[in-house]
Amino acid sequence: MQGDVMEVPHVINDEYVADPVRRVHDYLLEKRDQGAHLVGLYCGYAPVELIRAMDGVPVSLCSSSRRTIPAAEAVLPANLCPMIKSSFGFIRTNGCLLYELSEAVIGETTCDGKKKMFEMIAHIKPTHIMDLPQLPDDGEVLLRWTGMVRKLKNFLETVFQVEITDDRLEDEIRETNKKNSLMDRFFDYAACHPVPVHWRELYDVIGLDPVTDSDELQRHMEGITSRLDKRVDRGIFFGYHDSPRVLVSGCPIGGDAAKVLQIIEEAGGVIVALEACSGMKGYSIRIEEGTGDPLTAVAEATLKIPCSCMTPNGRRLDMLDELIVRFKPDVVIDVVLHACHAYNMESYKIMNHVKAHHGLPILKIETDYSDGDVEQIRTRVEALFDSL
Amino acid sequence: MPFNVADVEPIINDEFVGEPNKRALQYIQTKRSEGMPVAGIYCGYAPMEVIRAVGAVPAILCAFANKTIAAAEAVLPANLCPLIKSSYGFIATDTCPFFALSDAIVAETTCDGKKKMFELISHYKPMFVMDLPQLPDEKEAEANWAAMITKLKGFMEETFGNSGSPARIEEEIKATNEKNRLMNRFFDYAAKKPPVLKWSEAYELALLAQIAYTRDLHPIFEKVFKQLEEREMKGVCYGTGSSPRVLVTGCPVGGDSAKVYKIIEEAGGVIVAMDACTGMKPFLSEIEEDTGDPIAAVARRYLQLPCSCMTPNMRRLNELDKMIARFRPDVVVEVVLHACHSYNIEAYKIMNHAKNKHSLPYLKIETDYSDGDVEQIRTRVEALFDSL
Numbered sequence: 001m002q003g004d005v006m007e008v009p010h011v012i013n014d015e016y017v018a019d020p021v022r023r024v025h026d027y028l029l030e031k032r033d034q035g036a037h038l039v040g041l042y043c044g045y046a047p048v049e050l051i052r053a054m055d056g057v058p059v060s061l062c063s064s065s066r067r068t069i070p071a072a073e074a075v076l077p078a079n080l081c082p083m084i085k086s087s088f089g090f091i092r093t094n095g096c097l098l099y100e101l102s103e104a105v106i107g108e109t110t111c112d113g114k115k116k117m118f119e120m121i122a123h124i125k126p127t128h129i130m131d132l133p134q135l136p137d138d139g140e141v142l143l144r145w146t147g148m149v150r151k152l153k154n155f156l157e158t159v160f161q162v163e164i165t166d167d168r169l170e171d172e173i174r175e176t177n178k179k180n181s182l183m184d185r186f187f188d189y190a191a192c193h194p195v196p197v198h199w200r201e202l203y204d205v206i207g208l209d210p211v212t213d214s215d216e217l218q219r220h221m222e223g224i225t226s227r228l229d230k231r232v233d234r235g236i237f238f239g240y241h242d243s244p245r246v247l248v249s250g251c252p253i254g255g256d257a258a259k260v261l262q263i264i265e266e267a268g269g270v271i272v273a274l275e276a277c278s279g280m281k282g283y284s285i286r287i288e289e290g291t292g293d294p295l296t297a298v299a300e301a302t303l304k305i306p307c308s309c310m311t312p313n314g315r316r317l318d319m320l321d322e323l324i325v326r327f328k329p330d331v332v333i334d335v336v337l338h339a340c341h342a343y344n345m346e347s348y349k350i351m352n353h354v355k356a357h358h359g360l361p362i363l364k365i366e367t368d369y370s371d372g373d374v375e376q377i378r379t380r381v382e383a384l385f386d387s388l
Numbered sequence: 389m390p391f392n393v394a395d396v397e398p399i400i401n402d403e404f405v406g407e408p409n410k411r412a413l414q415y416i417q418t419k420r421s422e423g424m425p426v427a428g429i430y431c432g433y434a435p436m437e438v439i440r441a442v443g444a445v446p447a448i449l450c451a452f453a454n455k456t457i458a459a460a461e462a463v464l465p466a467n468l469c470p471l472i473k474s475s476y477g478f479i480a481t482d483t484c485p486f487f488a489l490s491d492a493i494v495a496e497t498t499c500d501g502k503k504k505m506f507e508l509i510s511h512y513k514p515m516f517v518m519d520l521p522q523l524p525d526e527k528e529a530e531a532n533w534a535a536m537i538t539k540l541k542g543f544m545e546e547t548f549g550n551s552g553s554p555a556r557i558e559e560e561i562k563a564t565n566e567k568n569r570l571m572n573r574f575f576d577y578a579a580k581k582p583p584v585l586k587w588s589e590a591y592e593l594a595l596l597a598q599i600a601y602t603r604d605l606h607p608i609f610e611k612v613f614k615q616l617e618e619r620e621m622k623g624v625c626y627g628t629g630s631s632p633r634v635l636v637t638g639c640p641v642g643g644d645s646a647k648v649y650k651i652i653e654e655a656g657g658v659i660v661a662m663d664a665c666t667g668m669k670p671f672l673s674e675i676e677e678d679t680g681d682p683i684a685a686v687a688r689r690y691l692q693l694p695c696s697c698m699t700p701n702m703r704r705l706n707e708l709d710k711m712i713a714r715f716r717p718d719v720v721v722e723v724v725l726h727a728c729h730s731y732n733i734e735a736y737k738i739m740n741h742a743k744n745k746h747s748l749p750y751l752k753i754e755t756d757y758s759d760g761d762v763e764q765i766r767t768r769v770e771a772l773f774d775s776l
Contacts (some may be wrong), residue, residue, distance in 0.1 A: 077754075079467065109522040112500050115699045116733035122700070129699060131523040134497040138519060140535060147528055311503045311517060312510075339727060344465040345504035366465075368686040 005268030008236055011201045011224045012208070020207050027211040028101055031057045037160050040125075042087060043110055044277045044305050045132055047285070047298045050153055054162045054209065062096035063087040063106070064255025066369035075120065081340045082368040083252065084113040091121050099125075104159050106152065108132045110309045111342055128155040136303055136310045139226045146299040153295065169294040173287045178214035182221050183283040189228050190272045191327050194237035194246070196228050199261055199271040200219065203254070206279065239270035244385050246271050247329035249350060251318065251337040252278040256369035260335050260377060267381045272346040273327040275320065276335075281305065284319065308342035316346070317353050324358050330388060333381070338368040391586070392625050399612055400591040400596070408592040412448065412599055413485055419445040420489055424448040425548040428490030428513070430475065430496055432665040432693055433520055435537050435686050436598070437560035437675070439494070441552035442544045446599050449493075450484035452643025454757035463508065469728045470756040472501040473638065479509050484533040487513075492547045494540060496520045498697045499730060516543040524698050525689040541683070556684035561675045563602040570609050571597055571671040577616050578660050579715045581633075582625040584616055587649055587659035591642070591667065598670055627658035632773050635717035637663040637708065639739060644757035647721050648765060655769045661715035664723070665709065669693065672707065696730035704734070705741050712746050718776060719749045721769070726756040749775065769772035 016023035032038060037056040041048070046228045048058040062068075068089025069082060074094070076085055090096035099105075104126040106120040118129055130148045133141045153164050186205055189197045208220055231237065246269040252258060253276055261271055274280055287301040306315035324332075332354045336344045347364050363384045367373055404411035420426055427434075427444045430451065439446045450456075454478025457470060463480070478484035487493075493515040495506045506517055518536045521529040545551050574593060577585040593612065597605060619625075634657040640665055641648060647664055662668050675689040694704035710757055712720075720742040724731045735752050742750040751772045753765055 075736055077729070079727055080729060080733070109699065112697070113733065115522060116696070116730050119700045119737070120733075122616055129523060131521055131526060131529070133504060133517040133519050135517060141519070144519075144528075151443075308504070309500070309653040311497065312507050339467055339729070341468060341500040341727070341729075342504055345468070345501065345508075348463055348508070371498070 008121045008231065009227065010204070011197065011227050012204055012220065013223060013227065017204075020204050021209070024211055025097065028057060028059060028098065032101060037104075037162075038098075038102045039156070040099055040105040042106075042114065043063070043108050044282050044307070045110060045130070045291075045302050046106045047149055047152070047302050049169055049176055049294075049298050050149070050156060050164060052175065053164045053168040054156055054160060054173045056156070056160065058210065059102055061087065061099050061102070062090040063256060064369070065090070066256045068093055068095055069369065076117065079339050081111075081113050081251075081337050082257070083337055083340075084117050086255075086385070088117050088120060088367060090262060091124065092128045092266055104128065104156070106130065110307065111340070113339070126155075126159050128152060132309070133303075134309060135310055137312070142296065142303065143301055145303055146296045149299040149302075150293055166294050169298065170289070173289055173294055173297060175214050175290065177286050179212070179217050180283045180286060182214070182217050183209065184280075186221060186224065187283070189225075189232075192232065193236075193328065194239060194241055194243070195245070195270050195272055196231040196236050196237045199274065202271075202274060202279070203258075213302075225353070239268070243330060244269045244330045244388055247273040247275065247320075247323060247327060247332045248279070248335060249275040249332055250335040250347070251340055251343050252276045253335055254278045255291075256371075257335070257337065257367065259371060259374055260333070260365055260367060262332065263374065263378050263381055267378060267385055269331075269381070269385060272329055273323045275323055277305075277307070280323070281319070284322070306344040308340075313346060317349070320353065321357070324354075324360070329360065331363065331384060332358075334362060334364045336364060336366045338366060391629070393622070395597050396619070396624055397615060399585070399615060400592060400608060401611070403578070406592075408595040409450075411592075411596055415596065415600055415604070416445055416486065416489055418445050422726075425491040425550070426486075426489045427544065428487055428493045430494075430502065431496050432695070433496045433498060433690055434494045434766075435516070435540065435690055436559055437564055437686050438537055438541050438552060438683070439544065440560045440601065441556035442541065442548055443550040443552070444491075444544060444548055445601075446494075447486040447490055448599060449475060449486050449490070450478040451640075452645065452757070453478070454644045454759075456481055456483060457757060464505065467497075467727050469501050469639075469725050470645070471725055472505050474643075474757060476505050476508065479512060491702045492516065492544065494518070498695065499728070501727070514543075514547045516540050520697070521691065522697060522699055524703075525700075529691055530684065530687050533691055534684045537687055537690075541615065554682050556679070557686065558678070561677055561682055561685060565674045565677065567597060567602040567605060568674055570602075570605070571668075574609070574612060574616075575661075575668055575671070577620075580620075581716065582627050582629050582631065583633075583658055583660050584625055586620050586626045587653070587662065590662060591646075591649075594662075594667055594671070595642075627656075631656055631658045632718045632776055633658055633660045633716060635659075635661040635663060635708075635711060635720050636667070636716055636723060637720060638723040638735070639728055639731050639773050640664050640666040641723050642666045644759075645723070645725065645755060647759060647762055648721075648753055648755060651762065651769055652721065655766060655773055657719075657769070657773060660717055661711050663711055665693075665695070667709075668711075671773075688762070696728075696734040700703075701734060705737070708738070708741065709745070712748070719751065719772060721747075721754045721772075722750065724752060724754045726754060746768050 051058045072085040072089030108130045288297045398405040460473040460477035495517045676685045
């Protein structure tokens with residue numbers, strides 16, 4: 001941190017700044033007390049607009065702690081993605097309050113591990129699995145996926161005895177678009193050089209998305225941008241002018257996996273872009289408004305998510321191109337969670353693309369939620385920065 | 389574990405005894421020299437009737453050798469299923485004669501690893517990737533899969549310059565059913581107590597029968613059944629009446645992973661049932677005839693394949709029940725290839741089912757194509773048999 005002040009107030013300057021988890025809990029409990037239905041999710045392919053259109057609340061379920069992994073490994077193989085093991089372990093130990101609060105759960109056939117893990121939890125709560133097409137460029141793919149989104153709508157309507165109207169869905173499409181635009185504009189600060197916003201603040205602001213409507217998010221953003229503008233005016237920024245700017249790509253990173261981001265920072269890098277689903281990925285997508293067929297519009301938008309579960313996943317390269325142009329990184333770090341075959345194998349393409357098209361160094365880090373590899377990762381990140 | 393008499397004539401007594409791949413290669417070369425195009429396949433979901441209806445001969449591509457894995461690991465992660473690594477390695481080193489003979493490749497989105505591996509080989513040959521539904525019990529799955537099969541047919545017609553009429557598909561459906569009935573008559577000899585058939589014989593004929601046109605198999609079946617009847621008359625049997633009867637379930641087993649079969653045999657067991665795509669699975673069910681919509685009939689049948697890529701894969705438990713009733717095993721051994729998440733996770737269900745419903749001892753063996761774990765597996769299999 002550079003500049004003329006030692007203590008810079010957090011971009012979100014409210015009572016929850018020190019405890020963003022409590023923000024989520026308080027919000028959900030309040031919503032539940034107001035009679036809203038809570039629906040648990042594990043993935044960005046679940047169309048949240050449908051849940052909001054029935055005045056329900058989408059809840060991202062616990063999946064990022066190593067604490068619950070030993071309990072999971074009593075049933076699941078050890079050689080499996082830590083996110084899946086952690087998710088299952090949370091449920092097995094009744095350790096995820098968000099799951100306890102959820103009245104139904106939505107899963108998708110995104111990867112082998114999740115697909116089979118869902119089988120093990122499907123008996124606990126009403127659980128709906130969406131058959132996700134894997135060929136996003138196929139001619140009929142939108143038709144197939146729209147069919148699945150319609151089935152989800154039927155599931156929600158049946159379980160909660162509600163009707164999800166096209167008008168309400170259209171409203172929620174506009175809400176999502178407004179929020180995504182607000183969030184996307186906020187990311188402009190990470191594109192500044194030097195960077196006035198810290199990666200933890202990026203996460204904290206992204207964390208406002210599930211607990212706000214567009215008006216509330218707008219109000220938050222007013223405070224956030226004014227604080228960030230002040231930082232820029234006063235020359236307050238993170239790192240140094242010549243700190244390596246890092247784009248982090250790959251698997252979702254949060255909780256115990258955020259060690260990688262911490263290490264990058266400690267090694268002298270500044271994180272300017274977080275490509276993953278836990279970061280910026282969803283916010284560049286807009287849902288077409290006023291089509292008269294909001295269900296198809298929602299389906300079309302979710303299919304644009306450039307996840308490695310898709311084949312071929314050319315959109316991820318396009319998105320990387322955009323992120324690289326916008327955030328001007330000096331290096332790309334691809335984080336792959338242990339045994340996540342899809343991201344692990346796609347990493348080869350990402351490496352070639354980043355080197356050949358952008359002339360940028362790239363480092364792949366395969367890791368899990370333990371801290372056993374922290375010093376090894378540090379050595380590799382430091383070596384990468386030394387080589388710049 | 390030998391036969392109880394010496395000098396038992398090999399079940400297919402030709403110059404390829406013990407070398408089923410060479411037999412298959414010769415068959416495909418002959419067909420190709422007669423002008424038939426070759427469709428390379430990796431999986432039991434490739435609809436053989438449609439491949440044959442367009443006048444092509446299917447070739448099962450190389451996937452079972454340890455020797456090509458090192459070359460694959462230059463690109464693919466080490467922590468990946470050996471079958472996928474081996475397949476890719478064969479192509480990277482240009483050493484799979486079946487791939488060299490193939491005019492096109494048929495692929496499916498069965499698992500994360502294969503799906504992403506196909507991306508890396510898609511530039512070698514014309515390739516069609518089929519988006520496989522993963523929820524086979526949902527009512528739209530059949531229509532979606534039938535649409536994919538129709539697309540595959542279009543791709544092959546274009547690539548091979550042939551056409552496949554519904555009448556030709558219907559003929560091939562009938563040919564498959566005839567073949568499957570013959571194969572099941574053959575497998576009945578393994579169900580006998582003691583078995584009259586050795587696992588390697590079942591494996592050899594199954595491998596040829598998967599790729600060959602039924603009409604070409606008739607002379608072979610004639611000799612096979614004649615021999616088996618003779619064996620019965622002479623009291624020839626495999627193992628002894630007290631040898632533990634083993635049902636092997638799980639991932640495809642062949643080539644270097646056939647070490648597991650050999651170890652079971654060396655430990656005194658007789659393998660009476662091979663519940664894998666390399667064994668009996670492709671032949672177990674028939675395709676509905678004369679429906680007027682042969683592609684829908686084919687789609688329905690392939691979706692019934694109880695692969696762990698499906699969720700929930702209850703059919704596997706049902707099929708297992710039938711196999712246990714038919715082959716009367718004393719133990720169930722599950723073979724999971726390293727890092728095959730779906731079979732690995734599903735193994736938990738299979739274990740509970742074998743133990744609780746059938747009171748059969750169950751052993752899961754997680755292995756790869758190396759020979760580093762041979763003695764460890766032997767110790768576990770011997771301990772299993774000792775405990776009977």
